[in-house]
Amino acid sequence: MSMDRLLEKIAEKQNPTVAGLDPKLSYIPDYIREESYRKYGKTLEGAADALIAFNKGLIDGLCDVVPAVKPQAAYYEMYGWQGVKALAETIAYAKSKGMYVITDGKRNDIGATMQAYAAAHLGGTDVDGETIEAFGADALTVNGYLGTDGIEPLLTVCAGKDKGIFVLVKTSNPSSGEFQDQMLHAMYEPLYRAMGNMCQHWGKELPGKYGYSGVGAVVGATYPKQLKELRKALPDTIFLVPGYGAQGGAAADVALGFDENGLGAIVNSSRGIMCAWQKEGCAPEDFAAAACREAVRMRDEIMGCVGKIALPR
Amino acid sequence: MSMDRLLEKIAEKQNPTVAGLDPKLSYIPDYIREESYRKYGKTLEGAADALIAFNKGLIDGLCDVVPAVKPQAAYYEMYGWQGVKALAETIAYAKSKGMYVITDGKRNDIGATMQAYAAAHLGGTDVDGETIEAFGADALTVNGYLGTDGIEPLLTVCAGKDKGIFVLVKTSNPSSGEFQDQMLHAMYEPLYRAMGNMCQHWGKELPGKYGYSGVGAVVGATYPKQLKELRKALPDTIFLVPGYGAQGGAAADVALGFDENGLGAIVNSSRGIMCAWQKEGCAPEDFAAAACREAVRMRDEIMGCVGKIALPR
Numbered sequence: 001m002s003m004d005r006l007l008e009k010i011a012e013k014q015n016p017t018v019a020g021l022d023p024k025l026s027y028i029p030d031y032i033r034e035e036s037y038r039k040y041g042k043t044l045e046g047a048a049d050a051l052i053a054f055n056k057g058l059i060d061g062l063c064d065v066v067p068a069v070k071p072q073a074a075y076y077e078m079y080g081w082q083g084v085k086a087l088a089e090t091i092a093y094a095k096s097k098g099m100y101v102i103t104d105g106k107r108n109d110i111g112a113t114m115q116a117y118a119a120a121h122l123g124g125t126d127v128d129g130e131t132i133e134a135f136g137a138d139a140l141t142v143n144g145y146l147g148t149d150g151i152e153p154l155l156t157v158c159a160g161k162d163k164g165i166f167v168l169v170k171t172s173n174p175s176s177g178e179f180q181d182q183m184l185h186a187m188y189e190p191l192y193r194a195m196g197n198m199c200q201h202w203g204k205e206l207p208g209k210y211g212y213s214g215v216g217a218v219v220g221a222t223y224p225k226q227l228k229e230l231r232k233a234l235p236d237t238i239f240l241v242p243g244y245g246a247q248g249g250a251a252a253d254v255a256l257g258f259d260e261n262g263l264g265a266i267v268n269s270s271r272g273i274m275c276a277w278q279k280e281g282c283a284p285e286d287f288a289a290a291a292c293r294e295a296v297r298m299r300d301e302i303m304g305c306v307g308k309i310a311l312p313r
Numbered sequence: 314m315s316m317d318r319l320l321e322k323i324a325e326k327q328n329p330t331v332a333g334l335d336p337k338l339s340y341i342p343d344y345i346r347e348e349s350y351r352k353y354g355k356t357l358e359g360a361a362d363a364l365i366a367f368n369k370g371l372i373d374g375l376c377d378v379v380p381a382v383k384p385q386a387a388y389y390e391m392y393g394w395q396g397v398k399a400l401a402e403t404i405a406y407a408k409s410k411g412m413y414v415i416t417d418g419k420r421n422d423i424g425a426t427m428q429a430y431a432a433a434h435l436g437g438t439d440v441d442g443e444t445i446e447a448f449g450a451d452a453l454t455v456n457g458y459l460g461t462d463g464i465e466p467l468l469t470v471c472a473g474k475d476k477g478i479f480v481l482v483k484t485s486n487p488s489s490g491e492f493q494d495q496m497l498h499a500m501y502e503p504l505y506r507a508m509g510n511m512c513q514h515w516g517k518e519l520p521g522k523y524g525y526s527g528v529g530a531v532v533g534a535t536y537p538k539q540l541k542e543l544r545k546a547l548p549d550t551i552f553l554v555p556g557y558g559a560q561g562g563a564a565a566d567v568a569l570g571f572d573e574n575g576l577g578a579i580v581n582s583s584r585g586i587m588c589a590w591q592k593e594g595c596a597p598e599d600f601a602a603a604a605c606r607e608a609v610r611m612r613d614e615i616m617g618c619v620g621k622i623a624l625p626r
Binding site for chain 2: 111
């Protein structure tokens with residue numbers, strides 16, 4: 001159940017990071033894009049073909065070092081169903097290389113509709129008696145604004161399939177406080193804290209053997225004070241931490257999301273890894289190796305603050 | 314700009330309703346499914362083929378009476394990229410029949426990622442200089458938990474393309490109050506009201522000629538008291554009202570969402586319309602006509618409470 005598989009991969013690699021796969025075309029080397037356009041033209045098919053080639057290269061370059069990838073659904077949807085097909089292929093390829101896959105979809109709805117999202121992204125779809133995996137990620141990010149009705153259908157699927165969710169709690173963006181920081185009158189705590197408390201509550205249905213349930217939380221590195229507060233308040237809730245690097249979160253900030261065993265958080269980097277070849281100024285053909293070099297640098301920087309990762313017995 | 318085109322279609326048809334296209338396989342007549350499985354087997358392709366055939370029939374049956382359709386993304390994603398292709402085809406077909414299309418995706422993210430969703434669902438995608446419409450709906454439902462950073466990128470696309478958004482404010486489900494009804498300490502108003510106020514604020518960037526901006530709100534028919542309160546408090550914000558029928562909202566309830574011109578709300582029915590043939594017990598081949606009969610019944614019931622719809626001059 002739960003996040004156990006993710007924690008095991010993190011401990012095995014001694015690397016609590018996840019590579020975001022948000023493949024803008026401008027991140028992809030010219031030679032890949034040109035090859036795809038030669039085959040399919042400057043079309044959605046062409047763009048999707050380039051996405052896949054780039055992602056496969058990145059996954060090949062990262063899979064020995066990084067335990068997980070996080071494809072962001074928006075960057076695939078923008079290329080239509082062809083892009084969404086590239087998402088499915090990316091997920092399958094990452095899994096075939098032993099990586100844990102978190103689809104960043106921030107999905108939310110209620111009842112039967114949320115069941116449909118759960119089936120789509122984590123479970124299996126029933127086609128008149130045949131069960132088929134549509135996307136088959138290991139975890140999905142979700143938005144809890146609709147309350148328990150929007151989370152319960154996911155818990156059922158996660159329990160049956162050994163999968164997990166990450167609920168938006170305190171997001172990394174500048175305006176996240178507009179609603180999330182609002183103090184609630186009845187509880188005299190901010191909305192993000194109430195959402196976090198619900199993650200603890202929902203997680204009771206998906207206990208994990210290392211202390212972390214199948215219900216994680218998204219908590220931005222750009223708010224270290226809240227990250228520290230929430231780490232203490234939500235002992236069963238693993239954090240997916242965006243905002244490291246480009247958005248301003250430092251290694252010392254993200255370290256506040258970890259517990260004394262070096263567990264409890266997984267830190268995302270997207271652009272930093274995908275665009276390492278541009279930043280380095282290396283040959284475009286070297287993009288995957290550059291991504292790996294940046295992933296190693298990030299791992300070492302964060303592990304320098306976290307210390308050793310040890311699964312509790 | 315804004316929701317003007319939607320309001321014009323509503324006034325022209327004297328029908329403030331939208332048909333939800335949430336095509337579960339169990340809603341689709343056997344003869345359609347069997348034909349699709351003969352062609353593609355019990356596969357995601359087969360399911361997607363049945364979805365399209367069913368949706369096209371429904372759209373043909375409804376387009377003279379109903380101004381808009383609302384495909385729910387989850388029911389397409391569950392059939393993989395093949396289902397997502399069926400979503401794109403459904404949107405294109407509904408538009409070709411003159412219908413306004415609201416994609417119910419409840420998308421949410423920030424910055425460049427939200428721009429990608431905006432491009433995907435409402436705008437156009439740039440493929441190295443070629444602009445291609447990926448899904449091309451007229452409006453998109455979104456979740457505002459992340460604050461202005463998650464809404465601003467949509468406003469830019471909506472302004473340029475004459476499109477709109479509906480932000481989740483007070484949802485129709487039983488647990489919607491867990492967060493949405495929480496009283497905020499600073500404002501001494503509930504979260505849903507604060508979200509509604511932000512819709513008014515965001516909408517100032519997308520003014521409409523009939524008084525309603527391009528930023529609408531989702532407000533459930535199952536909470537008539539709040540619907541009435543919000544209608545008064547948010548004069549520039551059109552409401553997308555789920556929860557009529559199966560979920561318990563009555564015509565007298567939804568009528569509270571309308572202004573004195575019969576404008577200000579569009580009421581959704583999904584299952585009631587899609588499954589009318591099952592409820593009637595008519596021949597399965599008659600499903601589209603049954604959907605139309607139910608749409609007419611719903612229209613007449615709601616218009617009986619709303620009176621006449623008149624666009625202000």
